[in-house]
Amino acid sequence: MSAHAPNGIRLSRRRFLQILAGTAGALVVGIRMAHADEPPLPPEWLGNHFHELGAYVRIDAEGDVLIGARDPDTGTGVATALPMIIADELDADWNRVSVVPLGLGVSANDNGQPHWTYGRQRGGTGDSIPAAWAELRQAGALARWLLTQAAARRLGIAADRLRCEAGTVIAPDGRRVTYGSLADDASKLDLPRQAPAPKAPERYTLIGKPVGDVDAHAIVTGQAKYAIDHHEAEALVAVLLHCPWPDGTLESIDTAPALAVKGVVKVMQLKPEAGQQPGHTVIAPAVAVLAKNTWAALAGREQLKLKWRPGASAQESSAALEQQASALLDGDAAPTARVRDDGDVDKAGKHAARRYEASYYQPWLAHACPEPMNCLAHVDKDHARLVVPSQAPQQAWAVVQRLTGLPADKIEIRVPRVGGGYGRRLDHDYVAEAVMLAKAAGKPVRLLWTREQDFAHDYYRSASVHKLSAVIDRKRNIVAWNQRLASASALSGRGVPADRLWTSEVLPDQLPAGLVPNYRSDWYALQSALPRGPHRAMPQLANAFAAESFIDELAHQLREDPLVTRLRLLGAPRSIALRNGGTLDTGRLRNVLQLVADRIGWKNWLRSVNGLGIACWHMDGAYVAHAIETSLQGDKLGIERVVCAVDVGRVINPLGLEGQVAGATLDALSTALNLAITTKDGQVQQHDWKSYPLASMAQLPNSVETIVVDGGNRPPTGASFLAMPTAAPALANAVFRVSAVRVRRLPLMKEFLRLS
Amino acid sequence: MAPAQAHGVPAVPDSGIVPAAARGGIGIEVNGEHFVHTGDPQMPLLWYLRDVLQLTGTKYGGAHGENGADLVLVNGKPVSAITQPMAKLDGKRITTVEGLAANDGTLHPLQQAFIDEDAIGCGYCTPGWLIASVDLLKRKPQPEDADIDQLPNTCRCGCQTRVRAAIKRAAAGKAEQA
Secondary structure, eight states: OOTTOTTOOEEGGGEEEEEEEOGGGOEEEEEEEOOTTOOOOOGGGTTTTGGGTOSOEEEOTTOOEEEEEOSOOSSSSHHHHHHHHHHHHHTOOGGGEEEEEOOOOEEEOTTSOEEETTSOOOOSSSOHHHHHHHHTHHHHHHHHHHHHHHHHHHHTSOGGGOEEETTEEEOTTSOEEEHHHHHHHHHTSOOOSSOOOOOOGGGOSSTTSOOOOTTHHHHHTTOOOOGGGOOOTTOEEEEEEEOSSTTOEEEEEEOHHHHTSTTEEEEEEEOOOTTOBTTBOSOOOEEEEEESSHHHHHHHHHTOEEEEEOOGGGGOOHHHHHHHHHHHHHSOOOOSEEEEEESOHHHHHHTOSEEEEEEEEEOBBOOOOSSOSEEEEEEOSSOEEEEOOOSOHHHHHHHHHHHHOOOGGGEEEEOOOOSOOTTGGGSOHHHHHHHHHHHHHTSOEEEEOOHHHHHHTOOBBOOEEEEEEEEEOTTSOEEEEEEEEEEOOTTTTTTOOGGGGGGGTOOTTOTTTTTSSEEEEEEEEOOOOSOBOOOTTTTHHHHHHHHHHHHHHHHHHTTOOHHHHHHHHHOSSOEEEOTTSOEEEHHHHHHHHHHHHHHHTGGGTTTOSSEEEEEEEEETTEEEEEEEEEEEETTEEEEEEEEEEEEOSSOSOHHHHHHHHHHHHHHHHHHHHHOOBOEETTEEOOOSTTTSOOOOTTTSOSOOEEEEOOOTTSOOOOOTTTTSTTHHHHHHHHHHHHHSOOOOBSSHHHHHHHHO | OOOOOSOOOOOOOSSSSSOOOOOOSEEEEETTEEEEEOSOTTSBHHHIIIIISOOTTSOOOOTTOTTSTTEEEETTEEEEGGGOBGGGGTTOEEEOGGGSSOTTSOOOHHHHHHHHTTOOSSSSSHHHHHHHHHHHHHHOSSOOHHHHTTOOOOOTTOOHHHHHHHHHHHHHHHHHHO
16 A cells, blocks of 8 residues: 555554455454555455454454454463454454464565564563553554444445444334445445544443453463464474583584484584573584484483583673672772763762661572474575564564565564563574574574583573662651662663663662652672573563662661651652653652551551561552561561552453463562572573572462552553562561561572571 | 383294284273384383374473473373383373263363363463372362363463363352262
8 A cells, every 4th residue: 555545544653554355254453554555455365365454453254353463472361452452342242253473574565674564562571561551552442443334335324323332233213234244245345534533432342341361361271372383394303402601612522323213314503593692692612413303402412412512601600790799889880871860869968867788699690481492494595484482573574584684574473472581582593593594504493402401501690789878867767779780781782872871770750760869870890601592571670679678678777667667758639750761650650569568467567476567669650659568487488468559540451450460479579589690610500490599379368458449540550560660578577577587698598598 | 021122023034824923012901092112222202192193182291391381190190201111101091181082072071171161371381280280180070170280281371260160160160069
């Protein structure tokens, strides 16, 4: 469709809605990026090739509705929530809706650059819902408008007197016409001059109602196909042995014993691409064994005789890195970046009535995705077809394009449901490996990382040391707050300017910024060769643990109820402008705090035999608080109750939201209780679920009591990791109340046992 | 059946007069169907299910199956499929997540309960949780929290509280029927 097409309507972000007649009288509505001189869609795209059309709706003559989910679902529920948004605008009967994952939408524009058919496609980054809210409602609204117009013609009644309900257009006299019977007529109508208005919120029938995961039936019956479950007849299975040091090299190899294993076809070396930088290794050197099946490949790998030569990173250890951090924070070196500096922290300190200081250590973390890295890659000389467990298929596309040089639209990337992401699958080293192997082998390759590799070759969350100090005046107000943080930036080696490396580590707007008149936040860069990357709720997770633990310590010093200390700090309900353009609504933050306090019975906090802990945080316009009750019998800690309140604005799917809140809470507790990656001689020491022990059922609370604030008509925010940051500090604060042991070092269980 | 050997099916003679030689291989029953494995007897059941039978509901979790993603029932007992070489399984009856529902598609009460409680994160480890839960309810039709605590599975998405609710829901359904 050309940008000047008479039936084109202009929408935000230069995106156009498009209607097409599908096969067998189907109505197909898609959203396409505006692009001049775009050729008309070939007719074969309209029926069985629904996939390739856009983020949209297809209604067939039987009344079945197909809705495309554009963002990868890594367990965040977007494959349910995004189609719900479209279906509600459409007034579809949800029982007749099927959802298909879209895969990457890409075509080539005039200068050969990629042109993203569906706009942004990303999952597990907390922005799927807000983006869909802004962009996808139109598809449903347009389809409903067309169906209503078609019904108006058929019934001879003005369209504005008709209403839609559950896949049916209803006339004032009670006559009903089903969407299925209208689809063919609707598909032949011209588009409206103006985009049809979305529904009034009070008319929502699906949005705000609990809806189960659309893939649930396929999952519980074992039919859901993840990328790792995809087969291709000719494909060889590839397993790897990576160099233990990201900057190491292969010294010697004898491939004969591996090649002698029945079923093994090839043994190949994988060398890193040129231009890699320490801290962000695109690919560690590796040797691949390609075989006819997984077992033969693994058996072949067992027989590899090889020797690696360590690189400079072999000097590194997590212990040395912690010393590096302490040396920086204990000395008077200038910070790498001054993130924020309100008022005058130094001056406030001079007239201090009371001054407190504490340091918090948090370890390296792995992503530990349930589905290990894998990729099915079919690379011909003029076409590539991949099945990828990706959170960002556009990034995966860029990797494939770089390695194959293929035209933009000759790279096909499918993304089925993904077995966890947590930020790991925003990087696509495993895709690069699969493409390189498929190219070199001249055959499709099914790459599988084994669990040890997943742990040993991750893009880790850096360890960090927070050194916090605060000044309290005679009226017991916190008048100065100085945060000094040392960590290794997740952005090193990724083309980010040196003066922006702090942006992955700390936020200028994080609590208590904006609430304390003299506030300073400094960041100190640690040097590490261990690859780093985005991680779930980063940088909130580490910063919230430090800040919300420290506030609790201040409350204790003040002999004050820590809830009261927090409420005093938040002050009267008001809006505070944030540096990122958003606002902090202290009233909403107070509300979630008060809600969890009331639910857990905070009034009895001093008298309780068990320990109560509380914490709150805000991120991207959403608000969260946790209250946790712990018990202590001997040296056995128990998590008795967990309450979490969230305010995310409008809730799309309350059942999905509660699942995300409980899930993130348990993940955060599991991480805080047990998990740490350590390195020695440059090698990661954790290699399986025993050495990186996610919490057992017994360690975790039996339930997470979730309170969802009615967000009214505020636009929805993302929520997939909202409940991560406050769980650990609330737990540590509760542990302090029950045991008088202040945990300033994670993982908590190990430190608690050491201190008590 | 004869000890497992890695060899193919013997050629059938042209005339139908001579009886065929006894077939070698490892015979197993998977979800009610019979299969004969004639490949490497050391191949773990997990890869046999996933690569050979293409029953991919049973997931790879790690080399020792510690996170429970690869649990299957062997003669009714939950075992990690990656720890079971085919050589050990001759004559055994195996149930995978694909075999939990009835032939007409009626879901196992636990499958239905997982759907009803939306006890799914990314869903990758859900088949393993289901197998472990099926075993638990067989041993303890009315499990206490302490019994549920003993499940060997882990989940990074944090679906444990909902799994607990799903098990209780399925158990309550059973109690009602009884």
